[in-house]
Amino acid sequence: MVSCILASRMQENAWELKIFHVNSSMGLIHIEVLDGLLDEVDEVEDLHATDGLASPCEDFLLDIDFAGKVSVLAPGLCQGSHSRNPSSESQSPGLSGSSNSAIGISDSSTVTVQDFEYKNDSLNKTEKHGLQAAVRRKKRCRTPLQGTCLDSQDFKEFDDDENPLLSDLLLSNQKGKSSIEACKVGSFLREKRLRKPTQRYIEEFSNKKSKYLKGRGKFSSGDAVTANDKGLKMRSHGDLHNVRPKTLSAVSEEELLSGTKIQEVPLVRGKRGRPKKHVSVPQIEPDEEHFTSESEDDSVTKRRCKSHDRRKHQRMWTLTEVMNLVDGISEYGVGRWTDIKRLLFAASAYRTPIDLRDKWRNLLRASCAHKLKKKEMEERQGHAVRPLPKSLLRRVRELAKIHPYPRERGVKSIGEDDPSTLPTSSKGAPLSVGRKNNVRRKNCT
DNA sequence: ATTAGGG
């Protein structure tokens, strides 16, 4: 025996509550019209007004079973109540992209509500019909079960909602109070459940989605990350194969600086990944350029070795990159990350200015650490290959002296004003280190 | 829109 409350909206402010007692074994339907007419339906009005659903015959279906467990199928609650059921989660249409506004009626509930209509006279037949329809809709809303109607299972499935609030609510409903509360609670619950989409989550979600699409053959334009991840494959079969086999080092600098490298290949890169959409400089991706061999492999292997998804897209910093960075810093100063990025890293669309800064931070740390404990460092280099050439480290230290990165605690132990370290850039390229262009010189002690 | 700082 199952019973079900149907709150139907008769007029503007008139609501009618009906209880269906359904005896599933005998196929009987007993209808009981509670004193309906609710007056203070303002909230409901608003609720519908906001959704453009304010048509004069909308019904809310509330169902209960006799065991005392209660579940409510009210607008919006549908989503909440069945999202709890693991088997039906994937089917729920309302979960997909709907707004997380507190008073948005979910798609599913919309379906449930909108085309459920009947005349309030001639109850017997139409009621049954309507009820069946409602059940069917419920099923559609949750899981495509087999189509037997009026099985007590159908109702039971909604009962895994153990929320005591709901039972209270429904009880009060039976006593003839308003069903507004249902809506309120419904929206409340929904609000609770839909909390915090989180940038990260969204990104991952869209990522999965696009991957899925790709798998289906639809090549969704862009999506830098996945594109990068699949970079090897894609390039291997051809399309963006502008990659000239470079000498893998040093080239990028002059070319970039002289601007000869600025080309206009309309890359299909989405704005989602690292690259900022702000493109003041025609950014071409020869990015694999000198990384095709090492960095790409690095990242790939890394991803394979450890598939822990922290650090989503991680690209190893190559030596040339680091050198570029150091050069840039020494030229433009610390803190001009955007400039450096624009001028020296136009080639690599990943590497946001923040990345540069982070890398610089790490470099500083490294250099300091290098100074502090040599032996341990060497130890570590034993098991982790980090070929940071001394010359580079020295340059880092110099730069650290000139424009110390604010708030770097280990930095204090730099060479302590050793003039010999300054001009002795063995690699030449003393660059403009001497001229600290208008960089606030803070002593980092 | 960028940067600094922390995780």
Next chain:
DNA sequence: CCCTAAT
């Protein structure tokens, strides 16, 4: 790398 607050 990522996220957030501050500018």
